[in-house]
Amino acid sequence: MTTSSRPGLTVLMANPRGFCAGVDRAIQIVERALEKYGAPVYVRHEIVHNRFVVDQLRGKGAVFVDELDEIPDPERPVIFSAHGVPKAVPEDAEARRMFYIDATCPLVSKVHREAEQHFAEGREILLIGHAGHPEVIGTMGQLPPGAVQLVETVEDARRIVVKNPDNLSFVTQTTLSIDDTAGIIAVLRERFPAIAVPRKEDICYATTNRQEAVKGVAARCDLVLVLGAPNSSNSNRLVEVALTGGAAAARLVQRAAEIDWSWFEGVTTLGLSAGASAPEVLVEEVIDACRERFEVTVETVSDVRENVVFKLPRVLAS
Ligand code: 0CH
Numbered sequence: 001m002t003t004s005s006r007p008g009l010t011v012l013m014a015n016p017r018g019f020c021a022g023v024d025r026a027i028q029i030v031e032r033a034l035e036k037y038g039a040p041v042y043v044r045h046e047i048v049h050n051r052f053v054v055d056q057l058r059g060k061g062a063v064f065v066d067e068l069d070e071i072p073d074p075e076r077p078v079i080f081s082a083h084g085v086p087k088a089v090p091e092d093a094e095a096r097r098m099f100y101i102d103a104t105c106p107l108v109s110k111v112h113r114e115a116e117q118h119f120a121e122g123r124e125i126l127l128i129g130h131a132g133h134p135e136v137i138g139t140m141g142q143l144p145p146g147a148v149q150l151v152e153t154v155e156d157a158r159r160i161v162v163k164n165p166d167n168l169s170f171v172t173q174t175t176l177s178i179d180d181t182a183g184i185i186a187v188l189r190e191r192f193p194a195i196a197v198p199r200k201e202d203i204c205y206a207t208t209n210r211q212e213a214v215k216g217v218a219a220r221c222d223l224v225l226v227l228g229a230p231n232s233s234n235s236n237r238l239v240e241v242a243l244t245g246g247a248a249a250a251r252l253v254q255r256a257a258e259i260d261w262s263w264f265e266g267v268t269t270l271g272l273s274a275g276a277s278a279p280e281v282l283v284e285e286v287i288d289a290c291r292e293r294f295e296v297t298v299e300t301v302s303d304v305r306e307n308v309v310f311k312l313p314r315v316l317a318s
């Protein structure tokens with residue numbers, strides 16, 4: 001029997017964590033497009049908000065651009081990211097006679113259709129979400145300017161002025177905090193009792209499950225690390241949920257190399273999660289880095305199984 005001089009560390013793995021069905025599909029779309037059409041394949045915006053994923057695809061021949069006019073060869077395919085795009089983007093691609101493939105997550109597209117439906121039925125629309133996020137830009141861009149008003153906070157919900165409170169609806173970004181959004185919706189329903197609510201929650205199953213899983217471990221943790229990018233909405237929400245759920249500290253890290261080991265002073269229980277765009281290999285990297293410094297015991301908490309799979313676009317399906 002060997003004895004270790006390293007201190008003990010219990011690692012609680014929040015489950016589920018990491019890739020969701022929409023991210024899996026978006027990455028597969030880029031990979032399949034590269035196989036089928038060869039490089040380069042252009043991608044408008046980071047396919048998902050993760051540098052590791054983007055760099056890997058770049059290594060296979062994907063070229064990431066912010067806008068279509070940066071694409072030098074309109075003959076090459078262009079893919080729209082998982083977060084969705086305003087209607088003007090496919091219209092622009094058509095005008096330029098480009099071949100595009102839309103990797104918008106079907107659950108984001110569902111929100112787009114919902115907003116369109118409300119508009120067609122003459123309702124004023126509120127979008128609960130974060131200004132400047134590509135999904136918010138995409139959802140607002142399904143409808144003419146002025147048709148959708150953004151609500152970011154409870155304060156916004158208290159102050160917002162609507163034209164007709166009896167003909168009002170709301171939709172949400174898919175990656176918001178469940179609890180914060182419930183607070184905003186409560187204010188809206190109190191102020192506008194006739195507001196039309198989504199038939200089914202717009203915050204998606206993956207966001208919901210990952211937040212629940214973090215809540216399930218948070219109170220036991222001295223520190224929670226969430227693998228994810230600074231521009232990843234769902235990943236940032238996991239850090240917030242860890243803190244409100246009772247973790248003594250919580251941090252977002254992109255990779256193990258970003259860990260400041262002074263954060264671990266006095267830490268005996270670490271929680272680990274990953275945003276929907278963060279590959280599991282990055283979680284493993286963090287566990288390996290912990291093993292170099294601690295005697296690690298890994299505990300998997302909760303047993304929520306996800307079996308959501310989205311079909312690929314027909315052009316890439318076979
Ligand atoms: O969480 P956000 O929306 O910032 O995006 P991500 O980190 O790329 O995760 C995938 C979600 C994509 C659209 O819902």
Ligand code: SF4
Pocket residue numbers: 020021022023082105106107108174175204205206207234276
């Ligand atoms: Fe789709 Fe939800 Fe994943 Fe976004 S986080 S890509 S809405 S499954």
